[in-house]
Amino acid sequence: MKLAIKLAYRNLIGAGLRTWLNVIVLSFSFVVIIWMKGVLVGWDYQAKNDMTNWEIGAGQYWHQTYDPFDPFTFTDSHAPIPQELFSEVESGDIEPMLVAQATIYPQGRMQPITIMGVRPSQRIFMLPTSRLDSLTSAIPAVIGNSVARNLKLNVGDYVTIRWRDAQGMFDAADVVIVDVFSCNVPAVEAGKIYIALDKLQSMLMLPNQASLLTFADAEKERPQVEGWTLKSKEELTKSVDDLIKTKTVGQSVFYMILLLLAMLAIFDTQVLSIFRRQKEIGTYIALGYTRRQVVGLFTVEGAMHSILAALVAAVYGMPFLIWQAKAGWTMPMDVSDYGMAMAQTLYPVYSIGLVLSTVLIVVLVTTVVSYWPARKIAKMNPTEALRGKIQ
Amino acid sequence: MNLIDVKNLSKRFPMGKGEFTALKDINLTIGKGEFVGLIGPSGSGKTTLLNILGSLDVPSDGEAIVLGNSIGALSAKQSAMLRKESLGFIFQSYNLLQVHTVYENVEFPLLLLKLPAAERKKMVMDALAWVGLTDKAKSKPPQLSGGECQRVAIARAMVKRPSLVLADEPTANLDAANSHNILKTMEALNRDLNTTFVFATHDEKVIGYLRRKIFLLDGSIDKDEVVEHSKIAAS
Secondary structure (H helix, E strand, C coil): CHHHHHHHHHHHHHHCHHHHHHHHHHHHHHHHHHHHHHHHHHHHHHHHHHHHHHHHCCEEEEECCCCCCCHHHHHHCCEECCHHHHHHHHHCCEEEEEEEEEEEEHHHCCEEEEEEEECCCCCCCCCCHHHHHCCCCCEEEEEEHHHHHHHCCCCCCEEEEEEECCCCCEEEEEEEEEEEECCCCHHHHCCEEEEEHHHHHHHHCCCCEECEEEECCCCCCCCCCCCEEEEEHHHHCHHHHHHHHHHHHHHHHHHHHHHHHHHHHHHHHHHHHHHHCHHHHHHHHHHCCCHHHHHHHHHHHHHHHHHHHHHHHHHHHHHHHHHHHHHCEECCCCCCCCCCCCCCEECCCCCHHHHHHHHHHHHHHHHHHHHHHHHHHHHCCHHHHHCCCCC | CEEEEEEEEEEEEEECCEEEEEEEEEEEEEECCCEEEEECCCCCCHHHHHHHHCCCCCCCEEEEEECCEEHHHCCHHHHHHHHHHHEEEECCCCCCCCCCCHHHHHHHHHHHCCCCHHHHHHHHHHHHHHCCCHHHCCCCHHHCCHHHHHHHHHHHHHCCCCCEEEEECCCCCCCHHHHHHHHHHHHHHHHHHCCEEEEEECCHHHHCCCCEEEEEECCEEEEEEECCCCHHHHC
């Protein structure tokens, strides 16, 4: 094997431009595959991080009837904050939120909206809730960029909202937009307006009640609480995992095309080599190689393309990948309306495992592709090979 | 002791629906240190016989015993071992590894024998000195003339000091001056190292150097004669 590697190396380096063309094509596959996978990993990491910071913390208790995808459940999805969680709520380690369905009237138009009651002093979310303590003539409220854009609202604008309290009575009041925030989690922005929790509790006549309880500490063992459903971070971010999985399958097709292109180059070279280098094959046999050893030599030669490609990829790919990890990849179109937790600029994340597995897969596939045509050598008649007479 | 012992050897190749007989009932022996040629026109079977003696092919009938090994009975691995350890080949079109340097080409058989680097280096330089190509060690075959390429091929065949060198039309691609140089080199190696040389040729220049001539005609031995005074012997 050592000899085959040595000879294969000499043959490849000696073949000059033909080798380097293959190596460059293959190295391109390495870099693109690692980069694309890195973008997906980075997206996954970023999406989960954004969800943690803006929406779900380290996990949540949901009121047992609460369903974020069914606004009709909001009316009944509330209960007093459980006694056993009081101390953590007091200390700010658990953040209660109350959710209510309402109607908003921007510029005289009528649109449904979800009111989220949250404490202005909360520290779990990155929401600018401290602005909810502003002294204004109307109820201070913050909204996300997408809501501001859709409702044509700006900071300082007044707008009327109408809701039904716990008794089913309609009531209305003006809110003033004290801040507009921007985040990468559409569920935090879309169709939501944030006001102070105590204000919403009094508006709904639900003192000390909440629909959601978000906790900050991921390490702490969480007990089951009657009337509330515990949702772990893994459960709450499952949608991201599912999405990434779907994207991974889609990207795999692209990897396959890239790999196939590279493999085609290797396969083509191997087939051509076996026909062009018949005399050489015959010479190896005459000098004492068995046909199996010649097959091995050609297979190692093919596989070595991918090793050289990995080295070439490292030379130009590493600076590129590092630069991408720092500068990120800004998508050419606006992604805020995509309805998924996705930043406009994605920062690829590369792990050792990602790089090693990519290299391993490419080397393995290249080896198989090299072996396939090389098997023909095993059937060659050495005396005809020596004269280059095999068709 | 005979180096080569061929008994009732025949070789047939499939051709269309029938068979073509390339060698018919060949019997010959070649001893150590001989400088012998298989002579005949194209299609007389000389290359076929040389290939069998080199364990690159097997007889259809009969037996070819080379260095005590019955060629037809050897496995692929044993054949390769025989070629690797005891045989040297010289081809008409040199068959050098084009992307390797002269040094690497000559070193190749020693790599197969897994000799240590220092020993390999000494043997390669010795072989290059025999053929007068020490200064071309770093050149590649495309940079050499035909005569130089054939000298590299001789060095490669001789570097491991084989018992038997098989040369198939070694001067066919060379001019007269180069042919004589090559033949003198081979004759000197035959004399100095007592290596047996078997040629397949129809080149008069080669024939003039042979000390034994085995004439083949239509796959059979037509004549087998020992030459009293070859060119080298005379010189």
